[in-house]
Amino acid sequence: MKRVGVAVAGLGRIGRVHAEILSYRVENARLVAVMDVVEDLARSTAEKLKVKAYTDYDKLLRDGEVDAVFVTTPTYLHHDMIVRALEAGKHVFTEKPITVTVDEAVDVVRKAEKAGLKLMVGYMRRFDAAYEEARRRILSGEIGRPVAFLNIARDPGAPPGWAQDPKLSGGIFLDMLSHDFDMARFLVGSEVRKVYVSGAAVLYDEIRAKGDLDLVNVNFEFENGVYGVLHGSRKSVFGYDLRTEVLGTEGTVYVGSHVDPNLAIGVKSGVVFRGVQWFWARFYDAYVREDQAFIDSILNDTHPPISGLDGLRVVEIAEACWKSVREGRPVDVERRT
Amino acid sequence: MKRVGVAVAGLGRIGRVHAEILSYRVENARLVAVMDVVEDLARSTAEKLKVKAYTDYDKLLRDGEVDAVFVTTPTYLHHDMIVRALEAGKHVFTEKPITVTVDEAVDVVRKAEKAGLKLMVGYMRRFDAAYEEARRRILSGEIGRPVAFLNIARDPGAPPGWAQDPKLSGGIFLDMLSHDFDMARFLVGSEVRKVYVSGAAVLYDEIRAKGDLDLVNVNFEFENGVYGVLHGSRKSVFGYDLRTEVLGTEGTVYVGSHVDPNLAIGVKSGVVFRGVQWFWARFYDAYVREDQAFIDSILNDTHPPISGLDGLRVVEIAEACWKSVREGRPVDVERRT
Amino acid sequence: MKRVGVAVAGLGRIGRVHAEILSYRVENARLVAVMDVVEDLARSTAEKLKVKAYTDYDKLLRDGEVDAVFVTTPTYLHHDMIVRALEAGKHVFTEKPITVTVDEAVDVVRKAEKAGLKLMVGYMRRFDAAYEEARRRILSGEIGRPVAFLNIARDPGAPPGWAQDPKLSGGIFLDMLSHDFDMARFLVGSEVRKVYVSGAAVLYDEIRAKGDLDLVNVNFEFENGVYGVLHGSRKSVFGYDLRTEVLGTEGTVYVGSHVDPNLAIGVKSGVVFRGVQWFWARFYDAYVREDQAFIDSILNDTHPPISGLDGLRVVEIAEACWKSVREGRPVDVERRT
Amino acid sequence: MKRVGVAVAGLGRIGRVHAEILSYRVENARLVAVMDVVEDLARSTAEKLKVKAYTDYDKLLRDGEVDAVFVTTPTYLHHDMIVRALEAGKHVFTEKPITVTVDEAVDVVRKAEKAGLKLMVGYMRRFDAAYEEARRRILSGEIGRPVAFLNIARDPGAPPGWAQDPKLSGGIFLDMLSHDFDMARFLVGSEVRKVYVSGAAVLYDEIRAKGDLDLVNVNFEFENGVYGVLHGSRKSVFGYDLRTEVLGTEGTVYVGSHVDPNLAIGVKSGVVFRGVQWFWARFYDAYVREDQAFIDSILNDTHPPISGLDGLRVVEIAEACWKSVREGRPVDVERRT
Incomplete structure (x- = not known):
């Protein structure tokens, strides 16, 4: 894998920031697709960034160009979306907090570990x-x-x-x-x-x-x-x-x-x-460096600097x-x- | 009483500050005496400020020129010294905290009230x-x-x-x-x-x-x-x-x-x-204004701005x-x- | 003209900043080409930004996709490059200062006016x-x-x-x-x-x-x-x-x-x-807004917010x-x- | 001379500050008298500080207890008052500036030197x-x-x-x-x-x-x-x-x-x-230390830290x-x- 294909799922403010950053500020990342259940939002963002638009998460997960998914939806959707991404063999970056409950957090941490996929949580201040x-x-x-x-x-x-x-x-x-x-x-x-x-x-x-x-x-x-x-x-x-x-x-x-x-x-x-x-x-700069760090951890197969366990804690x-x-x-x- | 005769009992750093302030910075105050069990300290301070020196607290309390006593000794001596000053009919300014224990504080608050004498506690930040x-x-x-x-x-x-x-x-x-x-x-x-x-x-x-x-x-x-x-x-x-x-x-x-x-x-x-x-x-200025406020409360027979009850709380x-x-x-x- | 085709001539630090900004941060701008006499620099920058590379300024000026040129070379080259860009019918954004001498500045101001082309000078602090x-x-x-x-x-x-x-x-x-x-x-x-x-x-x-x-x-x-x-x-x-x-x-x-x-x-x-x-x-943000303002002045045919006259003054x-x-x-x- | 007898001539704001400081904050100084042409001001200040009051500068200068004069009058009076004080054999501290003109400044500097008397100018910031x-x-x-x-x-x-x-x-x-x-x-x-x-x-x-x-x-x-x-x-x-x-x-x-x-x-x-x-x-503290330095220079017969020459410059x-x-x-x- 020379460049990591990424998709951003959830196009609220923070999702659009990641999408923008991933489309031109991160070395070795290639933004492949964006997804939102609001079709207009998905389409307009995709057009602007010249990538694919999805409104269906499952379709996104079946996209072979997507190596890693950024989960930037409301917190209560994190657990389900992370689990499905892992099941689809995708690396996952999730916005903070990792999940709503400890049980959910334990679950995704274990599943990522078992799947041998990267799971990183977006506490961007660490990169400030x-x-x-x-x-x-x-x-x-x-x-x-x-x-x-x-x-x-x-x-x-x-x-x-x-x-x-x-x-x-x-x-x-x-x-x-x-x-x-x-x-x-x-x-x-x-x-x-x-x-x-x-x-x-x-x-x-x-x-x-x-x-x-x-x-x-x-x-x-x-x-x-x-x-x-x-x-x-x-x-x-x-x-x-x-x-x-x-x-x-x-x-x-x-x-x-x-x-x-x-x-x-x-x-x-x-x-x-x-x-x-x-x-x-x-x-803003912290977000850029955070996204870069996630991409690097995938390419170099190293531990992401903010792990699922950090999210669980x-x-x-x-x-x-x-x-x-x-x-x-x-x-x-x-x-x- | 046109000017309030005051004595400072306890000539550590804070006592000397009060003595200096009372000797020339406070309207209607007249520093009459200073007291410390360390004779040299009492004497040298008294000489510098041109007032009487005592090493015996009881003698100080018998001094008819003294209307009010500043208790500036270590905290554990406060209760006893405040009580004796009140018994001698002197108004009392005590450095903070009022006493070591709640029981002691309750005691001095009640005794001051009963005696109809002023009791003020030195939380000078209020005057900053x-x-x-x-x-x-x-x-x-x-x-x-x-x-x-x-x-x-x-x-x-x-x-x-x-x-x-x-x-x-x-x-x-x-x-x-x-x-x-x-x-x-x-x-x-x-x-x-x-x-x-x-x-x-x-x-x-x-x-x-x-x-x-x-x-x-x-x-x-x-x-x-x-x-x-x-x-x-x-x-x-x-x-x-x-x-x-x-x-x-x-x-x-x-x-x-x-x-x-x-x-x-x-x-x-x-x-x-x-x-x-x-x-x-x-x-420093707060100490000056605090001492002035105490003297004023005696002359005008008003409640001291920081009462014994404040000290107790x-x-x-x-x-x-x-x-x-x-x-x-x-x-x-x-x-x- | 729906989007303004731009080229950046001179790929020192400031030139690369403009090129980066123009390639993805400015609405209605389309970075078409970059140019530097150092071939490696021209090529690597062009590759990264997926645009054409030039080492010859004249060739750049003959590129029909280029509507506006950013002159980001050393100051002593400004006069000549601005004049040639104007002669080629291109709008010009020049980094500060506009030229080395007053005579040169007067010359480019007059030529831009006569040609009816935009000339803007990069005092980006105005956009901070x-x-x-x-x-x-x-x-x-x-x-x-x-x-x-x-x-x-x-x-x-x-x-x-x-x-x-x-x-x-x-x-x-x-x-x-x-x-x-x-x-x-x-x-x-x-x-x-x-x-x-x-x-x-x-x-x-x-x-x-x-x-x-x-x-x-x-x-x-x-x-x-x-x-x-x-x-x-x-x-x-x-x-x-x-x-x-x-x-x-x-x-x-x-x-x-x-x-x-x-x-x-x-x-x-x-x-x-x-x-x-x-x-x-x-x-950085000021540079972004400055470049946007230049592009807008071309599209809306308004005076650039920092004119050649400002540069001359x-x-x-x-x-x-x-x-x-x-x-x-x-x-x-x-x-x- | 164990303590320096001082008088303050001119009881505007700055004069009263010096008088107050000299009366109790300066080691080895003894405030002897204050003087102002406004009789009420002279009297009330003198009473407060328990010193002599003068309204006539010549009488002040004839006071044998006065070793040094603080000239704290408006600037245009400095030259004359400094000269007369020097003639009366008094050391002089003058508020800034030393005089209105260079000629006057040269004159007082020379006269102080000839008389072998201290002359200091009050640039108190040096003591901040x-x-x-x-x-x-x-x-x-x-x-x-x-x-x-x-x-x-x-x-x-x-x-x-x-x-x-x-x-x-x-x-x-x-x-x-x-x-x-x-x-x-x-x-x-x-x-x-x-x-x-x-x-x-x-x-x-x-x-x-x-x-x-x-x-x-x-x-x-x-x-x-x-x-x-x-x-x-x-x-x-x-x-x-x-x-x-x-x-x-x-x-x-x-x-x-x-x-x-x-x-x-x-x-x-x-x-x-x-x-x-x-x-x-x-x-305020700078004024205290400044006055102390002047008194010290008299007692120790050293150059005042801010000389007449400093004032002239x-x-x-x-x-x-x-x-x-x-x-x-x-x-x-x-x-x-």
């Missing part, structure tokens, strides 16, 4: 230059032994449509904060073993109505003795607010900022900075968080494999 | 221009309804001597983080009703040996539905690191910074900012934190009066 | 979101009447090869600071009428040897009474340092920062921020700067058309 | 921790060889009363920017040899009416080959804006910031930072600036001694 450099510096020992992980994550607004239903999306812990849990594991280099959550739905009525939360503070402990704390909110009026710190015995690493320093206006009330742009702009943490919410107490994270 | 302005803006409704309180507090190093013994100092929750709990109550305008703590002594052997903690993440809930999170560490290699946020439904207030923007050097490795100076410099929170540490679960804050 | 927003705010009156323009521009290092020879590149004023002069005109909305320069070659021997400068402070006045000051340096050890301010009677607009706030490390020496990335990363300023350097006095900017 | 540290780092070689000095100085508003008349205050170059010229000399460690000014009175009618300027860009060269640029404005709507940079061959030092990072509010329009507080707060620069304004060309700074 700042987070990557942060990790390098932590590993280099610059900050001594890590002792605490801190994270503030605020989305500008409530998620759209299906993502408001925790049964379909996994709720705030999976849909939004799974990125932060993955980053915690990536930077601290250890597994989370206990979580305690306080929080509620205090920002949006529609979120409360669906049984999800929109404001949480998560207290957690890692196996290596690091203590973490994560504040998440579904509202930030001036823009995306994402800040991460790792405190070590000899220093601290800071990633992210609540302001964009590139434009400010000084008026009577003070100096006004813009908020940071929403994550598409912030992380985060779902385990999210389930522990929900249990902590229900029971009002700290909860051990149950590890399944 | 930035925190004060933050509160004004929160109260003005600029950020909508507050929903979360976040606080990062890192001291540059371990506390000295007696303060390492939690039996004498109350440990990290009282000795260090009581400032942050007071600020939480001040900015959120509500009482803390539940706390959950994770943390350990991972930075200093001497702290672990004494049974105290040096790294904690505290998760807490306020009666008005605000969710708080507090990260505290006894180590910050580049300087004092104190940052507070209150998130509301319509905005956020940020207080504090991890860097001093006033000096930076750009070299090959990047642009290096200095850390923020230790709290004496950061909060923080000790209640700290005791709940210790209970959470011991029992590994969230704990309700028991209110005593 | 921050600069654009800055201009909007200035025009909206938020800062009152502008009174001063300030600019600090520091490149990480000396320019390569030919650009070190001021006869070929126009020297520091054209090769590097022409961006800043263009931005001055863009933000202030007025022409520069007088300049005074002090500066020297104090950083690089090779620059001094060629008769160019590497450190300059330019003092300038605009026709509308705004006073400008521009500091330029060919060295900045921690990265690209570009900061612009416009002071008005009621406020100030700040664009740019000397640090990237997205990654910092706090160690004993302080908190170390990374410098800002070199301009490819900072301005900057060369006039640069010539006045050189005159000021030679004569050691303030010099009026002579306007030619 | 940030500027001091900046100098240390420059001298240590951290930034290599200095090549450029940059300074932005914006006052919040027009100066009061007499200071608007350049005949009495020396105008913007002496009254406001003399601090910046002194800092240039301090940080660069070399003398200014040439200046070029552009600027005008564009902010305040009253300033234009008096023949002063309120917006200037000064381009200057140092004897050691460093190139400087100084932007000054009498208006900054959100607060004091003072930023200084020294660029070297191996790095850059930044001093000052346009914002106070200690309070920000994030609202829909962005994140709003407060401006920096006006210089009293910013530089700045007046020479300011005169050159005025000449550049009048003649519209670069002007050499004429050195008189």
Whole structure:
């Protein structure tokens, strides 16, 4: 295989980003087809990128030019689509989170392993230059032994449509904060073993109505003795607010900022900075490098840098968080494999 | 009484700061005497400030020129010294925390009330221009309804001597983080009703040996539905690191910074900012205004802006934190009066 | 013409960026060919982008599929290549600066006008979101009447090869600071009428040897009474340092920062921020939007947003700067058309 | 002489600051008297500080307890008052600038020298921790060889009363920017040899009416080959804006910031930072250390750290600036001694 034939299944915003990237930014990738159940969307995207359009996933999976499938549909469809892709002998890249439940995650991890196919999960922050450099510096020992992980994550607004239903999306812990849990594991280099959550739905009525939360503070402990704390909110009026710190015995690493320093206006009330742009702009390059890494792992037959197991670990943490919410107490994270 | 005669009892660093401030920066205050059991310290300070020197607290309390006593000794001496000052008919300003235990705090609050004497506790951050302005803006409704309180507090190093013994100092929750709990109550305008703590002594052997903690993440809930999170560490290699946020439904207030923007050097490795100076410099003006407020409350016979009850509330929170540490679960804050 | 056929002539770094952008990021553009005198470079780029390769500019100009040429060669070749493209009936986008001399600039401006062909100059900062927003705010009156323009521009290092020879590149004023002069005109909305320069070659021997400068402070006045000051340096050890301010009677607009706030490390020496990335990363989106604007101006037959006259104005300023350097006095900017 | 008896002559804002500092913050100083022609001001200040009050400068100079006089009157009175103090055998500390004209400055420098009395000029920024540290780092070689000095100085508003008349205050170059010229000399460690000014009175009618300027860009060269640029404005709507940079061959030092990072509010329009507080707060400690240094130089009979000659140098620069304004060309700074 000289170039990997890929198809993108699910053409919402994130699917179109992957399709665009795969069509011209990734070495050795060849975008073969795109698929969406909305025919117009499938057709217009395919035309623009000069590839085949499918509205039927099974037909896509029967396309012999397709070596790997990008699953970029809503979370609740992941499990079924991943399983069918694996059965069809395709490598799979799935957007985060891997699945809604731990059981589903265990299932796809095992099936990928058994089939000897690649399965990668899209926690693209790992490919962002700042987070990557942060990790390098932590590993280099610059900050001594890590002792605490801190994270503030605020989305500008409530998620759209299906993502408001925790049964379909996994709720705030999976849909939004799974990125932060993955980053915690990536930077601290250890597994989370206990979580305690306080929080509620205090920002949006529609979120409360669906049984999800929109404001949480998560207290957690890692196996290596690091203590973490994560504040998440579904509202930030001036823009995306994402800040991460790792405190070590000899220093601290800071990633992210609540302001964009590139434009400010000084008026009577003070100096006004813009908020940071929403994550598409912030992380575009990370998506490019992530997709490249997946293609490379197929061509070189190496482990994808974010494995199905990485995906499972985060779902385990999210389930522990929900249990902590229900029971009002700290909860051990149950590890399944 | 045209000017309030004051004495400072306990001439460690903080006592000397109060003595200096009271001797020339506070309107209508007259520093009459200073006291310390270390005779040289009492004498040299008295000479410099041209006031009387005492080494015996009882003699100080019998001094008819003294209307009010500043108790600036180690925490474990507070209860006894406050009680004796009240019995001698003196108003009392005590450095934070008010006492080591809730029982002691309840006792001094009641005795001050019964005696009709002023009792104020030194949470000077309330008089810092930035925190004060933050509160004004929160109260003005600029950020909508507050929903979360976040606080990062890192001291540059371990506390000295007696303060390492939690039996004498109350440990990290009282000795260090009581400032942050007071600020939480001040900015959120509500009482803390539940706390959950994770943390350990991972930075200093001497702290672990004494049974105290040096790294904690505290998760807490306020009666008005605000969710708080507090990260505290006894180590910050580049300087004092104190940052507070209150998130509301319509905005956020940020207080504090991890860097001093006033000096930076750009070299090959990047642009290096200095850390923020230790709290004496950061909060000197706050100490001045705090002392003034106490003197004013005596002269105008008004409630001191930080009451004995405020002091008690923080000790209640700290005791709940210790209970959470011991029992590994969230704990309700028991209110005593 | 439904889609504009374009060719990129000159495949140095900036040429390859335009070629890449034109091949997949610009609506209604169709990259037809690339050209470079280095055959390998022409061929490999063409292969990657699946377009024709030329090594002979005349052959390129005879290609009927080419409607517009991007001139991305060294500055000293611009005049000749622009003239020949116009003679061949092609629209021209030229990288900045438009030409080395005012005479040349006047010539190409006139020829484009006479031929009724588009001529646009690549001052891409005008398409950067921050600069654009800055201009909007200035025009909206938020800062009152502008009174001063300030600019600090520091490149990480000396320019390569030919650009070190001021006869070929126009020297520091054209090769590097022409961006800043263009931005001055863009933000202030007025022409520069007088300049005074002090500066020297104090950083690089090779620059001094060629008769160019590497450190300059330019003092300038605009026709509308705004006073400008521009500091330029060919060295900045921690990265690209570009900061612009416009002071008005009621406020100030700040664009740019000397640090990237997205990654910092706090160690004993302080908190170390990374410098800002070199301009490819900072301005990639601006290049995309700039190329789109050129294509749109052709399709809609409108004036390109950065005209040949804009390009000429900057060369006039640069010539006045050189005159000021030679004569050691303030010099009026002579306007030619 | 064990303690230096001092008097403060001129009880405007800056005079009262020195009086307050001298009365209790300076080791080995004894404030003996204060003097102002406004009797009420003299009396009330004296009462507050428990010292003698004078309204007659000659009587003050005859006071045998007074060893040193602080001249804190409007600039146009400096020369006469310094001369008379020297004739009375008193050491002199004068607020900046030393005098209005170069002739006057030369005169007082010579007379102090002849009399063998100390003469110090109050450029307090030299005692500010940030500027001091900046100098240390420059001298240590951290930034290599200095090549450029940059300074932005914006006052919040027009100066009061007499200071608007350049005949009495020396105008913007002496009254406001003399601090910046002194800092240039301090940080660069070399003398200014040439200046070029552009600027005008564009902010305040009253300033234009008096023949002063309120917006200037000064381009200057140092004897050691460093190139400087100084932007000054009498208006900054959100607060004091003072930023200084020294660029070297191996790095850059930044001093000052346009914002106070200690309070920000994030609202829909962005994140709003407060401006920096006006210089009293910013530089209070610097005033304390400055006064201490003067007292020390008397007691130890050493050269004051900011000499009369330092004061003269700045007046020479300011005169050159005025000449550049009048003649519209670069002007050499004429050195008189």
